[in-house]
Amino acid sequence: MAVKKQVEKDLAKILFVNDKLDRKEVSIRVNVTEKTVGKWVTEGDWEKLRVSLLTTKDNVLKDLYSQLDNLNKEIATRPIVRDIPASLLKPIKLKTSSGDEVLEYPKINVLDYPIKIGNIPNTQDSLVSTQITNNIKKLETETNIGETISVAKALVLFVRSIDSAFANQLTTYCDAYIKQKMTDGSK
Template identity: 25%
Template sequence: MAKKGRLSREELLQKQELAKLIYITEDVTQKELSERAGVTEKTVSKWIEDEGWAKLKRNIPLTRDELLASWYDELAELKEHIKNKPVGQKFADFKEAQLRRSLLKDIATLEHDSGIPEVISVMTGFVKFIRRNDLDSAKEVSHLADAFIKSKIRG
């Protein structure tokens, strides 16, 4: 059992995951990140350094839509390759069938799965929209958005 005033390991991991998702998907200061995650700036700084979040953020250049478009392009190219085979051989061999199945599965998963990064992106856009008109309301909505995101992380 955690000591009074201290977070349990599970609570700390949840806060770390939330902070990581916010860091990767938004342009925030460490101070804002620490406030939203409910930890100190020192803790956030340690996570960024120890876990290599800056490198991870640089290595996620594709949005969901870009990734889907790329997979659809691959699928179309595979289909064209099979179509251009000689008469009587216009079918997928084992490797092509495996690739097609894998692409279709990945596409279906990404199309139907609204992941946490997308939730964060939408909520962030919504808070920014409100912030332009009413800063006090934006602060309140920001707390509700963070609570919603945390509930999604917990499952």
């Protein structure tokens, strides 16, 4: 498939799946036949994609923030376990003054022993937290073609409420800009 056709198909997919435009409107915006759009919809199973668009950037960010929050709560509520030698946790036999045998645990001060597991992040916790944080930062700072389309759409809708003729002209410019970004690969 030629680059121009692929760009048209990609733009059509975004308009159909993300913006939920009908086939006719997509064909007009992309400047292809309605039959071509219908073929792309069928071949690419775009109807299913349209329905399953639950994995939006906002939903992914909410999930990542939730994961980070759950990790921090788990760390904060983790019981503190001290590194006490096993030999000190076993009872020892002692004889009383009357000759009876009794089992008694050694007297220890648990604060004398280092924390083995506690409510401080360990190496694994830190790695997971760093990875989640990096993913959040990446999602919050990168702009993809879908976001560009979303902003362009919002701008066109705003302008349409003021000046319908100019909104149609602006739509043409926005579509050209988006096609250019997709052709350049500067998503």
